[in-house]
Amino acid sequence: MAKQQQEGRKIVAQNKKARHDYHIEDTFEAGMVLQGTEVKSLRAGRASLVDGFAEVDGHEVWLHGVHIPEYFQGTWNNHAARRKRKLLLNRAEIDKIEKRVTEKGLTIVPLSLYFKDGRAKVEIALARGKRAYDKRHAIAERTAKREAEQAIGRRLKGLE
Numbered sequence: 001m002a003k004q005q006q007e008g009r010k011i012v013a014q015n016k017k018a019r020h021d022y023h024i025e026d027t028f029e030a031g032m033v034l035q036g037t038e039v040k041s042l043r044a045g046r047a048s049l050v051d052g053f054a055e056v057d058g059h060e061v062w063l064h065g066v067h068i069p070e071y072f073q074g075t076w077n078n079h080a081a082r083r084k085r086k087l088l089l090n091r092a093e094i095d096k097i098e099k100r101v102t103e104k105g106l107t108i109v110p111l112s113l114y115f116k117d118g119r120a121k122v123e124i125a126l127a128r129g130k131r132a133y134d135k136r137h138a139i140a141e142r143t144a145k146r147e148a149e150q151a152i153g154r155r156l157k158g159l160e
Helices: 016-021 036-043 091-104 132-157
Strands: 009-014 022-032 053-056 061-064 085-088 107-116 119-129
Touching (some): 016 119, 053 091, 061 119, 091 107
Antiparallel strands (some): 009 107, 022 085, 022 119
16 A cells, blocks of 8 residues: 655744845755654654754765754664754755855855655755844844835824
8 A cells, every 4th residue: 555645845943043144045955864763853843953054075965953852752772963964965956066165155054944745855055144234234124114014004094
């Protein structure tokens, strides 16, 4: 009897701080090599991408610093919470990432961790770090946009 495939995308964790701290230039979807207890922890919705980053080492991409806590019902062969995990990308994607990271000084950050059709995936991005004034400028733009929308809303309701 064939296994039934899950449809859709179940998000486990997102790295919202990455979009604040970096200019995102390009994104890739990658599979991950996981152990059984890691998958069970992810299915329970437990993970953190806050300190995560990826690096290219020997024509392979490795994910570091992602915290997937130990499975609470695991046994002595439970996984280490912050071990490095291999990312599954095709050769052309790895070469493209490696070339851009070495040439332009970009970094690879994880943006989200999710299940797609029952398989664990991570969305990684080639990103350039923002300066402090870039962050302040982005916050000021967001605030100005929000205030303008509120003023339009008040005007439409007849409060002004």
